[in-house]
Amino acid sequence: xxxxxxxxxxxxxxxxxxxxxxxxxxxxxxxxxxxxxxxxxxxxxxxxxxxxxxxxxxxxxxxxxxxxxxxxxxxxxxxxxxxxxxxxxxxxxxxxxxxxxxxxxxxxxxxxxxxxxxxxxxxxxxxxxxxxxxxxxxxxxxxxxxxxxxxxxxxxxxxxxxxxxxxxxxxxxxxxxxxxxxxxxxxxxxxxxxxxxxxxxxxxxxxxxxxxxxxxxxxxxxxxxxxxxxxxxxxxxxxxxxxxxxxxxxxxxxxxxxxxxxxxxxxxxxxxxxxxxxxxxxxxxxxxxxxxxxxxxxxxxxxxxxxxxxx
Numbered sequence: 001x002x003x004x005x006x007x008x009x010x011x012x013x014x015x016x017x018x019x020x021x022x023x024x025x026x027x028x029x030x031x032x033x034x035x036x037x038x039x040x041x042x043x044x045x046x047x048x049x050x051x052x053x054x055x056x057x058x059x060x061x062x063x064x065x066x067x068x069x070x071x072x073x074x075x076x077x078x079x080x081x082x083x084x085x086x087x088x089x090x091x092x093x094x095x096x097x098x099x100x101x102x103x104x105x106x107x108x109x110x111x112x113x114x115x116x117x118x119x120x121x122x123x124x125x126x127x128x129x130x131x132x133x134x135x136x137x138x139x140x141x142x143x144x145x146x147x148x149x150x151x152x153x154x155x156x157x158x159x160x161x162x163x164x165x166x167x168x169x170x171x172x173x174x175x176x177x178x179x180x181x182x183x184x185x186x187x188x189x190x191x192x193x194x195x196x197x198x199x200x201x202x203x204x205x206x207x208x209x210x211x212x213x214x215x216x217x218x219x220x221x222x223x224x225x226x227x228x229x230x231x232x233x234x235x236x237x238x239x240x241x242x243x244x245x246x247x248x249x250x251x252x253x254x255x256x257x258x259x260x261x262x263x264x265x266x267x268x269x270x271x272x273x274x275x276x277x278x279x280x281x282x283x284x285x286x287x288x289x290x291x292x293x294x295x296x297x298x299x300x301x302x303x304x305x306x307x308x309x310x311x
Contacts, residue, residue, distance in 0.1 A: 001027060001030055001031025001034035001035065002031075002034065002038075004023060004026060004027045004030065004031060005027060005031070005042070005045065007023065008020060008023055008024065008027065008049075008052065008055075009045065009049065011023065012049050012051055012052070017051060020051060020052065021054065021295070022295070024052065024054045024055055025054075025293060025295050027055075028054075028058060035058075035062075036062070036066070036069050038075075039059075039062065039069050039070055039073050039075075040070070040073050040075035040076060040078060040079060041075065042055070042059060043059050043063075043070070043079075043083070044079075044083065046058075046059045047083060054205070057205050057208060058205065061204050061205060063087060063090075063093060064090075064092050064093070064094070065204070067093055067094060067095045068095065070087070071095055071100065071101070071104055076104060076107070076108065077107060077108050077111035077112075079108070081138065084108065084139075085138060085139070085142070088101065088105075088139065088142040088143075089142050090191075091189065091191055091192050092191065092192050093191060094191045094192055095191070097152070098143065098144045098145075098147050098148050098152075098191070099148055099152040099153070099155075099156040099157070101143060102143055102145075102156055102157055103156060105136065105139050105143065106119050106136075106160065107119055108139075109132050109135045109136045109139070110132075112135050113128070113131055113132075113135070117131075117132070121159050121160050121162065121163075122159075124162075129162050129163060132163050133163045136163065140163075140164065140167070141186065142188070144188045144189075144190060144191060145157060145167060145171050146171060146174055146187050146188075147188075147189075147190045147191075148171075150175045153171055153172075153175075157171075166184075166185075167185065170182040170185055201250050201251070201252055201259050202250060202259070202291075206291060206296050209296050210248060210263070210289065210296075213263070213287060213289075213298055214248075214263060214265070246263070246264065246265045247263070247264055248261060248262070248263045249261050249262055249264075258290060258291060258292045259290070259291040259292075260288070260289065260290050260291070261288065261289055262286065262287065262288040262289065263286060263287050263288075263289075264286055265286060287299065287300060
């Protein structure tokens with residue numbers, strides 16, 4: 001896997017763009033475990049090489065659905081501030097325990113000091129306290145302190161009150177007075193619990209690609225997969241019931257080990273006699289796709305009476 005990644009970097013630097021996509025598919029298949037074991041390194045590569053779109057999306061899925069891979073990485077403290085802040089700002093960076101995020105931020109901050117400061121605040125000098133305040137000033141507003149339980153806050157956060165300003169006092173007030181809201185601190189919502197797409201045919205990256213094709217723009221870093229769309233396993237007789245509005249149909253051809261599907265953006269009318277569907281749509285808005293070896297390929301639909309696949 002490491003050799004494949006180095007080859008990908010070389011291809012990008014030599015502008016062999018047409019080879020990158022196929023090699024990335026091989027990298028994902030062969031290097032799933034290696035990617036997780038070296039996640040910080042792979043994350044940095046995904047930020048440095050903008051042509052590695054699939055790699056960026058692969059990394060993004062791990063951050064969203066397996067946040068512990070990043071949080072427990074030995075190289076976590078090697079992240080640059082500019083690389084770490086966007087992750088902590090995400091609502092869908094859903095670590096179960098916010099106190100664990102705070103612990104890692106403290107470790108990161110200590111590692112940035114010249115003397116590799118101890119995480120025990122009782123050992124800090126006045127100079128150390130001021131240095132940590134400066135180092136973590138952009139991180140502290142991103143921590144969801146108000147979502148922590150009182151015992152977690154008391155154990156993990158309160159020892160660092162000297163670098164937190166009036167945050168400790170405000171959080172303690174929220175525990176004592178029901179419904180109390182601070183006036184001078186932005187209270188961030190609880191992080192969203194992410195779940196993978198409920199489909200055995202498509203993974204999240206493939207669903208995102210279809211979503212991008214439908215809306216012709218890159219989707220926001222959102223929870224659209226788990227909140228906005230539902231994957232339903234249909235029996236042949238159920239098509240008429242479910243597929244009346246804009247619909248994506250996906251099915252697997254077992255003999256060929258490929259997945260094919262298509263998108264109809266308009267309502268479907270059914271014949272009262274044959275119950276066969278009549279698609280009332282402009283064909284240029286429709287498309288079909290094929291997924292072979294995890295790689296998704298789209299095709300236009302042309303003509304008015306027949307479908308012609310353009311692979």
